[in-house]
Amino acid sequence: MKSNTTIHILAGAIVALFAVPSGADVLKSPDIRDIRLKGYVADRMEGCISRHVAATDAMYLADVFRHHTETDRWQTEFWGKWMHSAAPFWTYTRCPRLRSAMDESASAVLSAQEADGYIGNYPAGQRSGRCWDVWGNKYTMLGLLHHHAATGSADSLRGAERLANYLMGVFGPGKKSIAESGNFRGMPSCSLLEPVVWLYRATGNARYLDFARYIVSEMDADGGARLLKDADVPVASRITDGTVRGSALKSYEMMSCCQGLLDFFDVTGESRCLDAVRKTAESIRTTEVNLAGGASSSEQWYNGAKRQVAPHVYQQETCVQTTWMRLSGKLLRETGNPLWADELEKTFYNAYLASLSPDNATFTQYCPLTGTRSKGAYHCRMHTNCCNANGPRGFLAFLENMLLVDGDRICMNFYASGSQAARLADGTRAEFETFTLYPADGRIEIRNQTTERRRFTLALRIPGWCSPPEVAVNGTPVGAVSAGAYLDLAREWAPGDKVEINFDMTVRVHVIDNYVAFTSGPVLLARDRRFGDGDFSEALRRSILLRKTVNMDSVAPEKGTWMTFAGALPLGSHADNPEMGRPRMVRFCDYASAGATWDQESFYRVWLPVEHSGPASF
16 A cells, blocks of 8 residues: 555544633644534534524523522523623624623623622522522633633623632631532532632632632532542432432532533642543443433433433433533543543434424423423523523534644544634644535545645544444555544645545444334434324334344435435234234434424334334244
8 A cells, every 4th residue: 555644543632622711621722713514513503603692682691690589599590601602602703793792791790799799699698508509600600701711801800700709708618518508419519610710720829729629629528429439339329318409410410510520630630530520421421321312311310321211201401411512522632532522422413403493593401212392491480491591502512522633633523514724733724624414424525725735643533333434545545443443644644635434324223121223323313203104102023133233224304304214124013014024114314303393293202112022033
C-alpha cells in the first residue's frame, strides 16, 4: 500500500470543548463558531434556537426575582437554564434579538439583588432551608457566569460573586450544613459546586475554592448523598429511607453534582472525584440507560436497563436526558474514552430529539418507549417547566463535543453534514467539510479544506455498536479498524485529501425477556400507528430470538418521519400463520419521529412481544 498515513487505534486524551466559562479543562478547544451543521440536525437545532430560545420571554423569567413570596418551588431555576443555552447560542449565531434579551434580563436579575447578595424569591425566614432555594441560587449563578463569559459583563461577574459570598455566609464549617438543605439528601443544593468552581476559575479567588472543597465534603457526608463513599454502589441501590428528603436516587440532581465534581477535579487534580464520577456514570450506563439512550422513571433511578420493556410512570424525563448528555460529554473530554461519545450520540439521536416537538418550539417533559408524547405540565404557576427550560442545552452538548482537539490531534466524534475547523498547536487552522446523511445512511466523506499542507492526526471515532467499517484515504483502504476506539490517521494532509467511511447499518435485534427491539446504527426503531400495518400487541414468532440481525430496508421517508424502514417479520399466531409460512411486511420509523403528532394518531411502540411458547426454530 502506497501511503504516507500512519494509523493508530487508541482512546487518547481529549480536549475540552467550549466549557463555559472557558478555561475549565486541561486541553484546548475550538471556537464554537467554527462548527457549522447542515441537514436534518441543523434544521432542528436552528429551529430550536429561533422558535424556542430566542422566542422565550426572558423578562418574564427574570420577573420572579422581584417577589419574595415563594415557600417550596423552583421558579428561580428557569432564567439560569435559559441563559445557559442563550449565551452559547448567541456566540454561535450573533442574533441581535437574543443578545438584547440576554442583556435586559441579566440587568433585571441584578437589579433584584439584595444588599447581602441574595438573589431569589424566598422570604428571609425561609431561605436556604429544605426547599429549592439553593438550587435556584445555583442556576442564577450559572446564568450570570454564562452572561459574563459570552459578553464580558463585569456586572454579571460581580453579581455572581456577591451571591456566592452570601451563600458562604450561610453554609460552611460552624454554620448551616448545605447537605441538610433541600431535598434528596442535599443533592440539589450541593450541585452548587459547579458554578462555585466556575467562579473560582473566573476570579482566582481562593475563598471560592475553599467553599468548593467544603461542598465536596458535604456531598460525601453520612447525612448527605455519600457520592464518593458509595461510588461503587449501583445508582438504584444508593441510600434512601423512602422519603423525598431521605432519597439519594434522584437522577438529574445526582448527575448535576457529578458535573461539579468533574469541574473540581479540573482545578485540584483530586482523582477520587474523577474516579467516583466515572464509577457512577458506568453504573448509569450499564444499569439504567435504555436503547433510546434515556433513563429514569418518576425522575429516579430504577434499574431501568433491564426493566425498559415494561411501562413505567413518567419515563425518560428530558432534564435527565439533557444532563446525561452533558455528563457524557464532560467524561469524554476528561478521559478521552470514546465510549462516552457513543453514549452521547445514542441519547441525542433518540431520547433527546424525540423530546423536541415537531415545530422545534417546545420539549416534552417525559418520553416513554411506548405510548404518545405531549407538552409537559406547567410548573410553579408559570407558563413553562423544568424540561422546557433545560431542553436546548442538549443541542449544545452535541455541538460542543463534535470536534475535540489535543495539540496536533483532532478527534472527530460525530458525523453530520457541515464544516468544522480547529487550531493546531502552532495556530494553523485545520478545516474539514463533511458530506453525509448519517445516521440515516452509513456513508461519510470528509474532505480536508486546510489551505496548506500540514502534518497532523485526524482521529475518527469508530462507534462501539458497529462492525469494523471500511475506511479509505484518497481511495486507499487503511489497515485494521476496531470498533469502540479512535482510528488515528497521522499523515501530512494536503488540501482536498479525502477520507471515506462506510458503516454497516444492518438492522440489529435486541432481546430482553420475551420482547424484541431493533436498531440501525445508533438509531432506535419503533412501530407507529400512522403506518396502519397491524396490531402492535401481535406477538412475533420465537424464531426472531435466534437472530442477531434482520433484513430490513431503509425506504423513502413516510408519514412525516425522518427515516422509514420496511421488512418482513414473523408475526402472527400459530393458527393462522403456521410455521411462519407468511411473514408480513411491517414498517418502522426512527424513534425520534415516532409519536410526532403528539396525540393518539401516532401511538408508537419500541419493544414488541414474542410468543411465550412454541419452537424457536422450524
